[in-house]
Amino acid sequence: MTYVIAEPCVDIKDRACVIECPVDCIYEGERTLYINPWECVDCHACEPVCPVEAVFHENDLPARWAQYRSVNAEYFRDAPGEGTGRAARAARADHPVVAALPPQHAVKNDLSGFAARKEETVDADPWFPW
Ligand code: F3S
Numbered sequence: 001m002t003y004v005i006a007e008p009c010v011d012i013k014d015r016a017c018v019i020e021c022p023v024d025c026i027y028e029g030e031r032t033l034y035i036n037p038w039e040c041v042d043c044h045a046c047e048p049v050c051p052v053e054a055v056f057h058e059n060d061l062p063a064r065w066a067q068y069r070s071v072n073a074e075y076f077r078d079a080p081g082e083g084t085g086r087a088a089r090a091a092r093a094d095h096p097v098v099a100a101l102p103p104q105h106a107v108k109n110d111l112s113g114f115a116a117r118k119e120e121t122v123d124a125d126p127w128f129p130w
């Protein structure tokens with residue numbers, strides 16, 4: 001069992017999860033971070049601190065991000081110990097699934113715009129004129 005970082009982290013990389021993790025098992029790629037399943041002790045500290053709700057227990061991953069269980073594991077598969085120690089902390093190339101994503105800032109800004117438009121619609125509701 002392990003926790004997984006999914007797509008909302010891509011191009012955000014808030015890193016609050018890194019500060020909370022007691023075993024230092026969250027590693028940085030160029031566009032997202034990855035949890036090493038061989039090192040995670042399932043403590044749950046990372047999940048509630050992520051501001052974009054990118055962290056999930058592997059059994060709770062939404063279906064649309066199910067592949068991120070493999071994405072996190074495959075990032076370390078060929079070198080489970082890679083990234084251990086300060087010298088290896090520099091961000092390295094992303095998993096191909098993440099690397100192939102379009103820039104996510106534009107996608108996430110579009111969602112903010114949608115929320116703003118939804119607010120305008122609610123304000124204009126004749127049943128709630130105040
Ligand atoms: Fe990413 Fe959230 Fe951690 S944005 S770096 S999973 S706090």
Ligand code: F3S
Pocket residue numbers: 003020021022023024025026035039040041042043044045046047
């Ligand atoms: Fe660390 Fe989160 Fe696992 S805080 S130990 S990656 S559950």
